[in-house]
Every structure is written in C-alpha cells, then in structure tokens.
Amino acid sequence: MTDNKNISIKDVAKQANVSTATVSHxxxxxxxxxxxxxxxxxxxxxxxxxxxxxxxxxxxxxKSFVIAFLAPILASETxxxxxxxxxAGIQSVLKQHQYHLVLSDSHEEEAFETDEIRMLxxxxxxGLIMAPSSRELDYERLxxxxxxxxxxxxxxxxxxxxxxxxxxxxxxxAVQMLIAxxxxxxxxxxxxxxxxxxxxxxxxxLDALSEAGIAPDPSLIRIGEVSxxxxxxxxxxxxxxxxxxIFVTDNVMAMGVISYLQEKKINVPDRMAVVAYDEFQWTxxxxxxxxxxxxxxxxxxxxxxxxxxxxxxxxxxSLQEHRLTAKLIVRQSS
Amino acid sequence: MTDNKNISIKDVAKQANVSTATVSHxxxxxxxxxxxxxxxxxxxxxxxxxxxxxxxxxxxxxKSFVIAFLAPILASETxxxxxxxxxAGIQSVLKQHQYHLVLSDSHEEEAFETDEIRMLxxxxxxGLIMAPSSRELDYERLxxxxxxxxxxxxxxxxxxxxxxxxxxxxxxxAVQMLIAxxxxxxxxxxxxxxxxxxxxxxxxxLDALSEAGIAPDPSLIRIGEVSxxxxxxxxxxxxxxxxxxIFVTDNVMAMGVISYLQEKKINVPDRMAVVAYDEFQWTxxxxxxxxxxxxxxxxxxxxxxxxxxxxxxxxxxSLQEHRLTAKLIVRQSS
DNA sequence: ATGAAAGCGCTAACAT
DNA sequence: ATGTTAGCGCTTTCAT
Numbered sequence: 159m160t161d162n163k164n165i166s167i168k169d170v171a172k173q174a175n176v177s178t179a180t181v182s183h184x185x186x187x188x189x190x191x192x193x194x195x196x197x198x199x200x201x202x203x204x205x206x207x208x209x210x211x212x213x214x215x216x217x218x219x220x221k222s223f224v225i226a227f228l229a230p231i232l233a234s235e236t237x238x239x240x241x242x243x244x245x246a247g248i249q250s251v252l253k254q255h256q257y258h259l260v261l262s263d264s265h266e267e268e269a270f271e272t273d274e275i276r277m278l279x280x281x282x283x284x285g286l287i288m289a290p291s292s293r294e295l296d297y298e299r300l301x302x303x304x305x306x307x308x309x310x311x312x313x314x315x316x317x318x319x320x321x322x323x324x325x326x327x328x329x330x331x332a333v334q335m336l337i338a339x340x341x342x343x344x345x346x347x348x349x350x351x352x353x354x355x356x357x358x359x360x361x362x363x364l365d366a367l368s369e370a371g372i373a374p375d376p377s378l379i380r381i382g383e384v385s386x387x388x389x390x391x392x393x394x395x396x397x398x399x400x401x402x403x404i405f406v407t408d409n410v411m412a413m414g415v416i417s418y419l420q421e422k423k424i425n426v427p428d429r430m431a432v433v434a435y436d437e438f439q440w441t442x443x444x445x446x447x448x449x450x451x452x453x454x455x456x457x458x459x460x461x462x463x464x465x466x467x468x469x470x471x472x473x474x475x476s477l478q479e480h481r482l483t484a485k486l487i488v489r490q491s492s
Numbered sequence: 493m494t495d496n497k498n499i500s501i502k503d504v505a506k507q508a509n510v511s512t513a514t515v516s517h518x519x520x521x522x523x524x525x526x527x528x529x530x531x532x533x534x535x536x537x538x539x540x541x542x543x544x545x546x547x548x549x550x551x552x553x554x555k556s557f558v559i560a561f562l563a564p565i566l567a568s569e570t571x572x573x574x575x576x577x578x579x580a581g582i583q584s585v586l587k588q589h590q591y592h593l594v595l596s597d598s599h600e601e602e603a604f605e606t607d608e609i610r611m612l613x614x615x616x617x618x619g620l621i622m623a624p625s626s627r628e629l630d631y632e633r634l635x636x637x638x639x640x641x642x643x644x645x646x647x648x649x650x651x652x653x654x655x656x657x658x659x660x661x662x663x664x665x666a667v668q669m670l671i672a673x674x675x676x677x678x679x680x681x682x683x684x685x686x687x688x689x690x691x692x693x694x695x696x697x698l699d700a701l702s703e704a705g706i707a708p709d710p711s712l713i714r715i716g717e718v719s720x721x722x723x724x725x726x727x728x729x730x731x732x733x734x735x736x737x738i739f740v741t742d743n744v745m746a747m748g749v750i751s752y753l754q755e756k757k758i759n760v761p762d763r764m765a766v767v768a769y770d771e772f773q774w775t776x777x778x779x780x781x782x783x784x785x786x787x788x789x790x791x792x793x794x795x796x797x798x799x800x801x802x803x804x805x806x807x808x809x810s811l812q813e814h815r816l817t818a819k820l821i822v823r824q825s826s
Numbered sequence: 827a828t829g830a831a832a833g834c835g836c837t838a839a840c841a842t
Numbered sequence: 843a844t845g846t847t848a849g850c851g852c853t854t855t856c857a858t
Contacts, residue, residue, distance in 0.1 A: 166851050177829040182853060189854095192827065209636070212614045213556070214851035217547045217834050232580040242576065246566040249597065258611065261595040263583065277592065280546045302543070386773055410773065417777045439720055439744065440774035443751045500835050511845045516837060523838095526843065548835035551850050 165206045174202035222282045224258045228274055229289040230266035239438055240455050247459020266291045275300045285466045293352060305469040309462045311354045319469055321462040321480045323453050325355050328484040329362025332433050332451055336403045337370045345401040347392050349384040349408050359407045389414020403431035416444055431492040446490030454482045499540045508536035556616045558592045562608055563623040564600035573772055574789050581793020600625045609634045619800045627686055639803040643796045645688045653803055655796040655814045657787050659689050662818040663696025666767050666785055670737045671704045679735035681726050683718040683742050693741045723748020737765035750778055765826040780824030788816045
C-alpha cells in the first residue's frame with residue numbers, strides 16, 4: 159500500500175539536500191559522512207519509505223550477493239530431504255554475511271541441469287554450489303565467471319573446491335558391523351553407480367567383504383532404479399539367494415525393502431538384518447527402528463557456504479577438498 | 493573457461509555491423525528484422541558466446557520474470573515435504589512461461605518472514621506466492637508493488653488471491669469415518685490453532701462430532717508443539733482418557749503418536765485407530781500402514797502459479813479464491 | 827566533507 | 843527495415 163514504486167536515491171538526495179553520492183555513501187558506509195548529514199539522509203529515507211533497488215546496484219557494482227544452489231531438490235521425496243537440509247545449512251551461513259540463496263532444481267537430469275546453469279549464467283550470481291547429476295559431463299564450459307563448489311558429488315577431472323561425505327569409510331563400517339554379527343551373505347542394493355557417492359558406497363562394501371575374506375557374490379548385488387517399487391522388487395528376487403542381511407544405500411529403496419519384508423512377514427532382524435542410508439524421522443518408527451547411516455547434510459551446507467565465501471574473497475587460493483564423516487546409527491534392524 | 497565476462501549487446505552489434513537496437517530486437521523478437529540480419533546477429537552472438545545480462549534487462553524493463561515463493565520450507569522435516577511439493581508445482585508452470593522461481597524460507601516465524609519480505613522487496617520480483625506464518629500480521633504494508641497470492645493459509649482481512657485446501661470438509665469426513673466405525677471417544681491432536689489450516693481442521697472435527705450427537709470432550713483435545721516428541725507425549729497423557737481413536741492433523745506429530753503406541757505395544761487399529769494428515773511414502777511402511785488425508789500439494793502450486801500469471805496480466809481482475817479438495821486415503825490404521 | 831557526472835547493459839521511443 | 847539515444851537506479855572516480 160505504501161507506494162514506494164519509484165523512489166530512488168535521487169529522490170532521497172533531493173529531499174535531504176545532498177548529492178546522490180552522499181546518499182549512496184550513507185547507505186553503504188563507504189566514505190565519511192558527517193553525523194548531521196547522515197541524520198538528514200536517514201530522515202529522508204524514512205519519510206519517503208525508500209527501498210534500495212538491488213538490481214541497479216548489482217548492475218553497477220557487478221556483485222549480486224546471490225549464491226545459487228543447484229541440486230535435485232524437487233525431484234523425489236527423498237533427495238528433497240537430504241538436499242533441503244543442505245540448503246538450510248548453506249542458508250544459515252549466507253544469511254550472516256548478507257548473501258542470499260537461490261535454490262535451483264536439476265531434476266537429476268543432465269538436460270534440465272544444463273538449462274538451469276545457462277539460466278543462472280545470465281542472472282549475475284556471485285557463486286554456484288552444485289551437486290552434479292553426472293560424473294562425465296564437462297561442466298566447465300557451462301559455467302560463467304563465478305566460483306563453483308561441488309557438493310556431495312564430484313565430476314571427473316574436478317578443478318573446483320568440493321565438499322563431500324566420506325561414503326566409503328562409513329559404508330565399510332556398516333558392512334563390517336554386519337560381518338561382526340555373523341553375517342556372510344550380505345546383499346547390496348543401490349541406485350545406478352553413476353555418481354561418486356554411490357560408487358564410494360559400493361567400494362566400501364567390497365572392501366569390508368574382502369578384508370573379512372568373503373568373496374562378493376554377484377547374485378547378492380542389485381543395482382537399479384531408485385524407487386520404492388524397485389527396492390521392493392529387488393528384495394523379492396533377492397530372497398532366493400538366501401541373504402541374511404541387506405545393505406541398501408538409498409532411503410527410498412529402503413522403504414521398498416521394509417515394505418516387502420513386512421508384507422511377507424519376514425522378521426527383522428532375526429531373519430533379515432537391514433541397514434539403510436540416511437537418517438530421517440520415519441526410520442525411527444518402522445518396526446523395528448532402522449539401523450542407518452546418518453549423513454551430515456546440514457554441516458555439508460555450512461561447509462560449502464564457508465568455502466564459497468572464502469573463495470569469493472580469494473579467487474586464487476589453492477583448491478579445497480573437504481570430506482565430512484558420516485555416522486552409523488545402530489538400532490534394532492541389525 | 494570460455495570468458496564471456498564483458499560481452500554485451502554492444503559488442504555483438506559491432507561484430508554484426510548493426511545497431512544495439514537491432515540486436516535487442518532479434519533477442520526479444522520485438523520488431524521485424526530481416527532474415528539476413530537475424531543470421532548475422534545470431535552468428536555474432538555465437539562467435540562471442542554472448543549471454544544476456546538479465547540484471548540490466550530487469551533494471552531497464554522493470555520486469556524480472558522472477559516469482560518468489562515464501563514458506564516454511566527449511567524449518568522442519570515436515571513442512572519441507574509439503575511445501576517442496578508445492579514448489580515443484582509452481583516451478584512446473586512457471587518454467588513453461590519463462591519465469592523463474594526463487595524459494596525463500598520463512599522459518600514459520602514472523603520476524604524471519606518479515607525480513608525475507610523486506611529483502612524480496614529490493615529484489616525486483618514480479619510476484620510473491622506465500623504461506624503466511626501468521627494470521628494476524630498486517631502483511632499489506634510490507635509488500636511492494638507486485639501481486640501477492642496467499643497459498644495454503646490466509647491472513648485475516650485478506651485482500652489478495654488465494655489458493656487453499658478445503659481442510660474442513662476432509663477433516664470432517666475423516667472423523668465421520670471413525671464415527672461410522674463405532675468410535676465415540678476420538679482424540680484430536682494438533683499444532684497451535686493460529687493458522688487458518690489448523691483452525692479449519694478443528695472445525696471439521698467439531699462438526700462431525702456435533703452432527704453425530706457426540707459432545708466434544710476437552711480432555712481428548714490436545715493442542716501443542718509440532719514435533720515428534722510432542723506427539724509422543726500427548727499420546728501418553730491422552731491414554732488415561734481412554735480414547736479409541738486419534739485424529740492427528742500434523743504428520744510429524746503423527747510420527748510421535750505411532751512411535752509411542754508401538755513402544756507400548758498398543759495395537760493399531762484394534763486398541764487405537766489412527767488417522768493422520770499428509771500422504772508421504774513412509775506412511776505406507778508403518779505397521780499397519782496409515783490412514784491419511786492426502787493434500788493436493790503439487791496441484792496447489794500449479795494453481796497458485798496459474799493465478800499469479802493471470803494476475804500479472806490483469807492487475808484489476810476480481811479476486812480469486814481457490815479451494816482444492818483433499819482426499820481421505822483409508823488404510824489399515826483405522 | 828561533499829558534489830558532479832560517467833557508465834554498468836539493456837530496452838524502447840523516436841527517427842529515418 | 844534499421845539506427846540513435848535517453849534513461850532504468852545505482853556506485854565510484856575525479857573534483858573541489
């Protein structure tokens with residue numbers, strides 16, 4: 159209602175009887191202005207209900223104070239959670255530094271993602287934090303003149319800062335825990351191994367088996383689509399191979415596993431132990447509560463934002479690769 | 493890598509031997525340009541790897557093609573899902589019309605929200621879709637000169653378009669279903685009644701009881717914090733009042749209900765029927781699967797975006813109030 | 827301690 | 843069918 163439609167720095171300057179330069183400097187604290195003049199300017203700004211036009215500011219100063227986060231946030235119920243927590247972490251840091259966060263969705267599809275990067279390129283962002291949907295794509299030629307930080311996953315020949323989770327270590331730990339409990343036929347369910355994350359988790363699984371002198375059995379390893387139905391189907395077809403434990407590295411697929419076992423009244427953990435990825439509230443109310451690997455999602459965001467801010471300050475500092483540790487939370491399903 | 497740092501329309505014009513006006517018109521298709529000239533311009537743009545500067549464009553044209561969505565997206569695990577689905581719906585429509593979506597988080601807190609609105613005000617957005625965190629706040633004085641659409645909830649004296657869910661009808665239906673199954677002592681668990689949504693759900697509950705000639709029992713009605721622990725605690729204290737069914741209008745609280753009943757080995761639905769709000773995948777893998785009210789989240793977003801686009805085209809058209817229907821999904825918990 | 831003015835990259839009114 | 847040019851609102855250099 160209060161119409162601040164066209165109130166510019168010029169109007170404020172006139173009202174306060176000073177130059178536009180002075181108004182600008184008062185706003186930005188960018189050179190000395192006498193107390194008296196400051197008062198006048200503030201008064202005028204209040205009177206006119208002045209709001210800075212940050213578009214004009216960005217155009218002139220070539221700085222937008224906007225950081226974009228590109229990830230599969232809107233794709234499925236799952237990624238949502240994880241990446242939304244990441245976003246919350248990014249946000250919490252950026253806000254303290256007057257930066258804004260723009261969320262951009264990649265749909266976990268190269269074409270969609272490429273489109274978004276192109277679009278962001280014209281939006282004058284000060285930086286891009288992204289979870290690439292492909293490991294092979296040559297992202298570099300898509301980027302504009304802003305720092306980029308890879309989060310959660312990293313493409314080949316990465317020449318950027320990155321903040322990821324130590325998937326291999328924790329996956330290995332999870333499988334070792336199962337082995338320690340006497341399991342030798344441990345099934346592995348996963349989405350496509352086209353991401354660094356899934357690949358690392360798989361490596362951890364193999365490592366644990368190998369160190370325990372257990373030969374990996376291909377019939378126990380199922381790689382497929384990330385969905386509840388897919389997890390359910392895999393579990394069904396897996397049963398004839400007689401596994402005693404299932405390690406499922408995706409939480410949507412985990413729901414499929416649980417739902418199938420429940421439907422067939424297969425007792426967990428007695429007849430089948432289950433370890434899943436990601437700690438969401440619902441994993442505590444299944445029966446029994448699920449043993450899961452908790453990824454530090456929020457912290458991932460915090461770290462990425464911090465690295466971004468440093469990178470903006472110092473474009474030539476040496477590359478940083480941060481690897482945060484995940485935590486195995488043992489509950490009754492294993 | 494490819495340095496398109498400073499390539500402007502001017503560079504393209506020079507390279508193609510035309511004026512900047514022509515380049516602009518080629519880009520925007522805003523007046524006739526001969527095929528031949530068009531070719532030259534496109535060639536030049538390709539050669540120079542030109543990318544439009546949408547900041548400059550926005551400044552000049554006073555149009556940003558950006559719509560902001562302000563909601564408690566990053567707040568809790570729950571709202572996440574619901575509002576992220578809404579966001580996906582908004583996005584799907586906007587994308588077709590070359591608009592961009594900026595997600596902004598209100599934290600479900602007035603102060604935070606006010607801050608965000610102020611910030612958006614300086615960002616030259618073409619519209620704001622929001623789920624207000626307060627019913628009483630005078631939002632109008634915070635808004636700038638752009639259309640606003642209320643989504644999911646509406647403040648008092650709303651003078652804007654709105655897109656909401658018909659909570660009362662579906663809540664009433666859910667309670668009637670419980671009554672039809674013979675329940676008379678039906679508990680009601682909810683977060684604070686400070687939102688139009690929660691208020692409507694409560695009204696539906698009361699209506700169903702009243703029409704069945706059941707006097708509402710205050711000891712069965714628990715209003716409190718939205719959290720798993722809170723849902724759990726409420727369930728515990730509720731038990732001495734001997735309800736046979738629980739209607740819980742928030743899904744995080746629902747997890748608390750489930751977890752408490754499970755822990756105490758109280759059979760669902762035999763000793764306690766449960767009906768919850770919101771259809772997420774995990775509601776299918778609890779034992780037993782949950783009867784829930786499914787809100788049309790994605791559709792809510794679609795509708796809001798459509799209304800926004802119409803409103804941008806026609807600022808003076810009469811106010812629209814859309815009320816989408818929710819669906820009761822009956823499963824084994826009731 | 828403050829002002830004048832150029833110009834960021836674009837659009838669009840006014841020319842021709 | 844295309845060119846010239848004045849700004850959009852701001853920051854910032856160069857003056858004084």
